[in-house]
Amino acid sequence: MTDISPPKGRGALARREARLAWGLLFPTIAIVALVVIVPLLAIFWISFKPVTLGDLRPAEIRTRVALRDRGDQALLELRVINPSREQEMRNAALNVTLPEGVALTGDLPQGCAMDGQDLSCDFGTLEAGANERFRVDAQVNGDTREAERAMRDAKVTATGHVSNVLTNSTFTLDNFRQLFSGSEFWSVLGITLFYTVFGTLGALVVGLFAALLLNKSFRGQGILRGLYLFPYVAPVIAVAFTWITLFDPYSGSANALLVQMGVSEGAINFFGAKPLALIMVTVFEIWRYFPLSFLFILARMQSIDTDMYEAADMDGASPFQKFWYLSMPQLLGILSVLFLLRFIWTFNKFDDIFLLTGGNAGTRVLTVNVYEQAFAVSNIGAGAAVAVVIFACLLVFSGLFFRTMSREEGL
Amino acid sequence: MKILHKGYLTGPIIGALWALVMSVTLGVAISFATGAAAKPALIGSLILGLATGFARVRITNRWAADAVAVIVALALMAVGLGALQFDDSFNFVWRVALSVVLAGAVSIPLNSILRELRFGALTRHQFEDAVIRFLTGFGYIFFTAIVVIPFYVMVMTSMKSQQQLMLNPLDFSIDLSRGWHLFDSYYELMTQFHFGRYLWTSFYVSVLTVLLTLLFSVPGAYAVARLRFRGQKVFSRGILLIYMVPMIVLALPIYIAYSMVGLRNSILGIVMIYPVTTIPVALYMLQGYFRGLPVEVEEAGLMDGLSRLKVIWKITLPLALPAMASVGLYVFMIAWNEFLLAFMLLDDPSKFTLTRGIASLNSSEIPRQHLMAGAVIATVPIMALFLGLERFMTRGLTAGAVKG
Numbered sequence: 001m002t003d004i005s006p007p008k009g010r011g012a013l014a015r016r017e018a019r020l021a022w023g024l025l026f027p028t029i030a031i032v033a034l035v036v037i038v039p040l041l042a043i044f045w046i047s048f049k050p051v052t053l054g055d056l057r058p059a060e061i062r063t064r065v066a067l068r069d070r071g072d073q074a075l076l077e078l079r080v081i082n083p084s085r086e087q088e089m090r091n092a093a094l095n096v097t098l099p100e101g102v103a104l105t106g107d108l109p110q111g112c113a114m115d116g117q118d119l120s121c122d123f124g125t126l127e128a129g130a131n132e133r134f135r136v137d138a139q140v141n142g143d144t145r146e147a148e149r150a151m152r153d154a155k156v157t158a159t160g161h162v163s164n165v166l167t168n169s170t171f172t173l174d175n176f177r178q179l180f181s182g183s184e185f186w187s188v189l190g191i192t193l194f195y196t197v198f199g200t201l202g203a204l205v206v207g208l209f210a211a212l213l214l215n216k217s218f219r220g221q222g223i224l225r226g227l228y229l230f231p232y233v234a235p236v237i238a239v240a241f242t243w244i245t246l247f248d249p250y251s252g253s254a255n256a257l258l259v260q261m262g263v264s265e266g267a268i269n270f271f272g273a274k275p276l277a278l279i280m281v282t283v284f285e286i287w288r289y290f291p292l293s294f295l296f297i298l299a300r301m302q303s304i305d306t307d308m309y310e311a312a313d314m315d316g317a318s319p320f321q322k323f324w325y326l327s328m329p330q331l332l333g334i335l336s337v338l339f340l341l342r343f344i345w346t347f348n349k350f351d352d353i354f355l356l357t358g359g360n361a362g363t364r365v366l367t368v369n370v371y372e373q374a375f376a377v378s379n380i381g382a383g384a385a386v387a388v389v390i391f392a393c394l395l396v397f398s399g400l401f402f403r404t405m406s407r408e409e410g411l
Numbered sequence: 412m413k414i415l416h417k418g419y420l421t422g423p424i425i426g427a428l429w430a431l432v433m434s435v436t437l438g439v440a441i442s443f444a445t446g447a448a449a450k451p452a453l454i455g456s457l458i459l460g461l462a463t464g465f466a467r468v469r470i471t472n473r474w475a476a477d478a479v480a481v482i483v484a485l486a487l488m489a490v491g492l493g494a495l496q497f498d499d500s501f502n503f504v505w506r507v508a509l510s511v512v513l514a515g516a517v518s519i520p521l522n523s524i525l526r527e528l529r530f531g532a533l534t535r536h537q538f539e540d541a542v543i544r545f546l547t548g549f550g551y552i553f554f555t556a557i558v559v560i561p562f563y564v565m566v567m568t569s570m571k572s573q574q575q576l577m578l579n580p581l582d583f584s585i586d587l588s589r590g591w592h593l594f595d596s597y598y599e600l601m602t603q604f605h606f607g608r609y610l611w612t613s614f615y616v617s618v619l620t621v622l623l624t625l626l627f628s629v630p631g632a633y634a635v636a637r638l639r640f641r642g643q644k645v646f647s648r649g650i651l652l653i654y655m656v657p658m659i660v661l662a663l664p665i666y667i668a669y670s671m672v673g674l675r676n677s678i679l680g681i682v683m684i685y686p687v688t689t690i691p692v693a694l695y696m697l698q699g700y701f702r703g704l705p706v707e708v709e710e711a712g713l714m715d716g717l718s719r720l721k722v723i724w725k726i727t728l729p730l731a732l733p734a735m736a737s738v739g740l741y742v743f744m745i746a747w748n749e750f751l752l753a754f755m756l757l758d759d760p761s762k763f764t765l766t767r768g769i770a771s772l773n774s775s776e777i778p779r780q781h782l783m784a785g786a787v788i789a790t791v792p793i794m795a796l797f798l799g800l801e802r803f804m805t806r807g808l809t810a811g812a813v814k815g
Contacts, residue, residue, distance in 0.1 A: 014639065017640065018639070020638060020719055020720075021635075021643075024630035025646070027630070028628065028630075028631035034687075036687070039661045040661070042668075046663075209550060210550070213550040224554075224555075226797070226801050227555070227559075228558060229805070230562065233744060233793060234748075234794065235747065237769050237789065238769070238786035241782055245564065245782070245783060246564050250577075253443070253581050253583075256579070257443075260450065260581065316536075318535045318536050318539045319539045319543055344655050345655075348655070348656075348657030351751055370659050374663055380667070384663060384664075387659070394656065
């Protein structure tokens with residue numbers, strides 16, 4: 001019998017197709033690599049470096065050259081500053097052309113030389129924070145004011161090299177040591193887990209309830225479905241500030257309502273008191289993201305075969321039995337995929353908590369900690385270390401996700 | 412549970428729970444509309460509900476059961492045990508009218524919740540159906556309330572003045588005599604806080620983001636969906652993985668790089684970075700759509716002598732237009748709502764996007780209603796777009812994460 005399996009190896013056609021594919025993908029790969037892969041590598045690099053916010057702007061030599069008229073004697077004043085407080089500056093040098101009619105009569109500072117009207121100085125190495133001033137007697141022929149103005153406008157070329165902590169070879173483990181040694185890290189991790197687990201589960205359960213409500217056709221179903229998506233579609237900044245306004249301890253409607261209904265005695269500081277703030281941001285997370293799970297679950301529900309339910313009706317199954325024994329097994333796949341996806345996204349969430357509490361009152365999660373370390377404490381290296389920890393967690397979660405995904409969806 | 416399968420138990424219990432739901436709903440609604448106190452009372456609600464539920468399963472005539480509910484509600488009010496406790500700002504007529512409304516709100520829905528229920532023993536089916544109808548009614552009220560209340564507060568607060576807010580935070584009644592002055596905060600935002608410019612910036616940044624995203628992701632998605640090449644599977648997983656990298660992790664190095672290159676505080680920088688955050692999502696969504704298109708149409712094109720690129724341009728793209736609309740809308744929404752990057756990268760008020768502009772309103776010197784007016788300005792365009800094109804939008808959202 002002849003072999004009828006497809007030809008092995010890659011023919012010219014297949015190769016052309018693959019070439020086209022890479023051609024089409026190249027722009028995307030290039031841009032994503034540039035903006036995702038490179039920053040990720042950078043984060044690893046920075047996390048091993050003692051970088052602070054101040055190091056971002058590389059220190060440059062600052063100079064000022066001015067001509068002053070002290071009555072009978074004119075002075076040329078040179079100032080050279082190394083603005084970096086930690087690093088010395090090497091090869092500091094300056095070059096300026098003096099205006100016509102200005103001549104230097106005094107002794108030149110060390111390292112300086114005149115060539116015609118060109119003054120060039122080489123200061124060698126300036127210490128960290130150096131601020132040096134040199135005065136040289138000068139003589140002006142003609143209008144002094146004019147010469148002063150000309151001196152002010154004269155172009156000064158100055159060079160000086162400060163080694164940049166971002167690119168030099170200083171490495172440190174301090175960022176990580178500091179991160180893991182403090183008790184703060186573990187409390188941040190605990191808060192993150194609480195927020196992520198309850199936020200995810202809550203959004204799933206509430207979303208399932210909403211999907212069950214709308215899984216039938218009636219007039220106004222479309223309107224309600226659109227309405228229930230509002231929290232997700234609206235800009236996070238708008239809804240977060242609305243929640244803050246609503247739950248404000250002094251002028252918030254929620255507090256006024258609770259007092260009026262006799263539920264609470266006085267004002268409750270919803271986003272400022274310790275255990276309550278965390279619960280509130282979790283509730284906000286559920287409120288904002290239940291629409292997403294609701295949408296997915298509803299889509300899955302509507303694709304379930306109705307024959308099954310008719311058969312169950314014939315057998316006399318009750319509504320709860322039908323839900324538990326027929327719908328739930330069908331929904332389990334989407335629920336587990338949604339759980340993992342939402343888990344990862346909730347874990348990554350930054351905006352919501354940052355806007356609601358700024359990470360105060362026991363709501364500082366890992367992502368907010370990145371911001372706090374990098375910008376509030378100005379320690380970029382420490383922030384990067386937290387980011388590395390987040391990334392490691394993410395890798396573990398996505399490993400889980402892809403295993404579930406291939407089982408459930410055959411991806 | 413078996414013990415509950417009796418009409419004379421199920422009816423009153425569900426009735427009582429429903430009455431509780433309705434009195435709280437009505438009380439909250441009255442408070443939010445007028446600022447006056449109408450306090451739901453536990454005992455009164457339970458009595459009203461028990462009586463109505465009992466009447467519903469006992470009396471077959473529905474009007475008679477309604478009448479029972481009204482009479483019980485008025486009697487409870489008369490003896491001071493009303494399901495709603497009114498404060499002094501309600502006169503007698505209002506109290507009677509609201510009590511009748513409450514009786515109707517309890518009795519009329521109970522008519523459908525408790526239909527099919529007999530007075531005696533119930534089958535499991537009848538019992539569970541009644542419970543489900545109760546939960547459905549409760550669910551509609553609950554979800555509508557939690558969605559509507561924050562947006563209602565947002566809009567109403569933006570039309571108040573600071574004193575009105577402090578005086579009674581619950582009073583959202585609109586003082587129509589103020590006329591156009593109701594919109595003072597909007598006017599001030601537009602004239603003094605440059606919100607007109609922010610709106611425009613946000614708009615064109617979002618549109619550019621959509622265009623750039625589609626430009627990059629359409630060819631990529633087509634390649635992943637249709638063409639065979641080594642590493643295809645790894646690639647489509649890689650897209651998802653990148654989709655999951657948290658923005659704050661990327662934002663830090665981007666901030667550093669932008670600071671060094673001098674791209675901070677420039678719209679160009681924002682327009683460069685936004686599409687990159689959306690390309691992986693768009694690519695993932697679009698490849699799902701492309702997979703769903705019939706291959707035969709494209710093969711027919713290839714047979715007729717079109718090149719691959721021509722096939723994409725003349726056959727696939729026109730077929731995928733609705734999908735591209737969905738993806739475009741979704742990307743527009745992401746770009747319009749984006750906050751973190753705008754917040755970190757923009758400091759110059761003349762270059763703010765709308766979300767960054769609102770963030771700058773969050774200070775103690777600027778009154779609350781300005782902040783809420785800003786929130787309304789940011790929300791209304793995206794909502795209008797969403798409601799107008801809801802079909803595309805929901806499809807975009809569902810395709811965004813996993814195939815359903």
